[in-house]
Amino acid sequence: MPFGNETRDIHKEKEIEKQNRGGGRGKAQNAYTVYEQNFGIIKPIVRESFLAWCHDLGDELVIEGIQLAVQKGGRTYSxxxxxxxxxxxxxxxxxxxxxxxxxxxxxxxxxxFFVKNKSKNRAMLDEIRREMQS
Structure with a gap:
C-alpha cells in the first residue's frame, strides 16, 4: 500500500517541521498555525518578530490579536x-x-460618535430653522 506509506511520511515531515519551528508540544505552533491560516505563509523576515511576540505575550494573546485583526479586516503582520x-x-x-x-x-x-453626530445634527437643525424663519 504505497499510499499509506506516503501518508505516514507526510505526517513525519510535518512533525519534524513542528519541532524545527519550536512548536512541538508547546503553544507556539498554535499561534504560528493560526497566523498562517489567516494571513498566509509567514515571511522569514517577520518570523523572528512574530515568535518574540508569542514569547513575550503568550500565544493566547497573539491568537486573540490575530482574530481581532481579521475581524477588523486587517490581514497584515503590521x-x-x-x-x-x-x-x-x-x-x-x-x-x-x-x-x-x-x-x-x-x-x-x-x-x-454619538456626541459628534448630535453636535452636527443640532447645528444642521439650527441652520434649517434659521432658513425656514427667513
Missing amino acids: YLEAILKEWVQAGVTTLEQVTNYEKQKKRSQSTR
Whole structure:
C-alpha cells in the first residue's frame, strides 16, 4: 500500500517541521498555525518578530490579536503588530483584560460618535430653522 506509506511520511515531515519551528508540544505552533491560516505563509523576515511576540505575550494573546485583526479586516503582520503594541502600552496581559479593554474602547468610540453626530445634527437643525424663519 504505497499510499499509506506516503501518508505516514507526510505526517513525519510535518512533525519534524513542528519541532524545527519550536512548536512541538508547546503553544507556539498554535499561534504560528493560526497566523498562517489567516494571513498566509509567514515571511522569514517577520518570523523572528512574530515568535518574540508569542514569547513575550503568550500565544493566547497573539491568537486573540490575530482574530481581532481579521475581524477588523486587517490581514497584515503590521496590522497585527499595531494591535499587540497597543495592548502592551495599555498594560493588557490576559485574555480577560483584552476583552475588557476592547469593550471599553468600543464604548468610548461609540460615545464619541454619538456626541459628534448630535453636535452636527443640532447645528444642521439650527441652520434649517434659521432658513425656514427667513
